[in-house]
Amino acid sequence: MFKAGFVNIFGKPNAGKSTLLNAIIGEKLAIISPKVQTTRHRITGIVTEPEYQIVFSDTPGIIDPKYKMHEKMMGAVKSALEDADLALLMFDAKDNLDENLALFESLRLKAPFILVINKDDLLMKEDLDALVEKCKAWGKAKAVVTIAAIQKKGIKELMKTIVDFLPESLPFYPEDTLTDRSTRFFVAEMIREKIFHLFDEEIPYHTAVVVTQFQEKNTLTKITAEIIVTRETQKAIIIGEKGKSIRELGTQARTDIEKFLERKVFLELFVKVRNKWRDNENHLREYGL
Ligand code: GDP
Ligand code: K
Numbered sequence: 001m002f003k004a005g006f007v008n009i010f011g012k013p014n015a016g017k018s019t020l021l022n023a024i025i026g027e028k029l030a031i032i033s034p035k036v037q038t039t040r041h042r043i044t045g046i047v048t049e050p051e052y053q054i055v056f057s058d059t060p061g062i063i064d065p066k067y068k069m070h071e072k073m074m075g076a077v078k079s080a081l082e083d084a085d086l087a088l089l090m091f092d093a094k095d096n097l098d099e100n101l102a103l104f105e106s107l108r109l110k111a112p113f114i115l116v117i118n119k120d121d122l123l124m125k126e127d128l129d130a131l132v133e134k135c136k137a138w139g140k141a142k143a144v145v146t147i148a149a150i151q152k153k154g155i156k157e158l159m160k161t162i163v164d165f166l167p168e169s170l171p172f173y174p175e176d177t178l179t180d181r182s183t184r185f186f187v188a189e190m191i192r193e194k195i196f197h198l199f200d201e202e203i204p205y206h207t208a209v210v211v212t213q214f215q216e217k218n219t220l221t222k223i224t225a226e227i228i229v230t231r232e233t234q235k236a237i238i239i240g241e242k243g244k245s246i247r248e249l250g251t252q253a254r255t256d257i258e259k260f261l262e263r264k265v266f267l268e269l270f271v272k273v274r275n276k277w278r279d280n281e282n283h284l285r286e287y288g289l
């Protein structure tokens with residue numbers, strides 16, 4: 001029984017989200033092309049083990065200190081978190097607990113979440129125990145885990161807890177070839193970026209993109225990607241009247257991908273409603289996933 005899912009990390013600036021991602025993914029982050037990283041892509045880490053695959057993302061740049069967390073942004077954060085299978089709500093052990101819990105509460109998340117207390121190296125054991133008790137008493141999280149991301153302490157336990165709450169599913173990304181995967185990954189990100197560009201924010205935060213075919217032909221690269229949404233209504237919006245919107249999306253994405261790969265690209269896009277897609281094992285096999 002394989003488990004797979006999307007896990008979104010949320011927390012105030014400096015809670016340690018990036019440090020945690022690095023601790024989990026380790027050297028795999030090094031595969032991220034600097035060219036891409038410096039332009040527009042947020043870091044997503046994928047961990048594939050024999051029993052599970054976890055696709056991690058940081059909450060999209062919204063929690064940057066330079067932004068005020070006004071209502072609209074909170075809405076966007078919330079959508080991103082709701083769309084994940086599991087959220088990690090993370091905070092600094094030295095930071096004000098009530099303030100953090102109030103922030104998490106304000107999300108009114110329906111998706112399950114784990115409270116992650118980071119920087120446990122900064123507290124005395126007594127104080128840490130008391131903090132954990134308070135978090136448990138809050139009663140809303142599936143679990144409460146303490147870590148010191150910078151020391152990679154508690155990461156194993158955290159991973160185990162995450163896997164406990166992941167749904168049964170086939171992997172979303174091929175687990176082999178690192179380079180190929182990173183190319184696929186960036187191609188998917190480029191498509192996703194165009195989705196952000198072309199549609200209201202409701203849509204992008206409910207969207208995942210998976211590259212299902214990546215084939216080098218003589219003079220061009222043939223790429224097939226699936227845009228996975230959560231509802232039929234979103235699918236209709238992405239396709240647009242007589243396919244107008246998805247054609248525009250395809251054209252814009254292809255232009256970027258061609259620049260990135262420095263090759264001519266034939267890009268084919270499909271829109272899928274996710275639940276059906278996830279359950280359809282034969283379909284996934286067909287694509288070699
Ligand atoms: P982000 O803004 O949530 O992505 O936070 P960062 O990952 O950038 O971390 C913010 C700061 O906290 C950095 O200076 C980290 O080195 C520090 N930090 C992260 N994890 C730990 C930890 O476990 N213990 C301590 N003492 N510091 C940490
Ligand atoms: K930071």
Ligand code: MG
Pocket residue numbers: 017018019
């Ligand atoms: Mg960060």
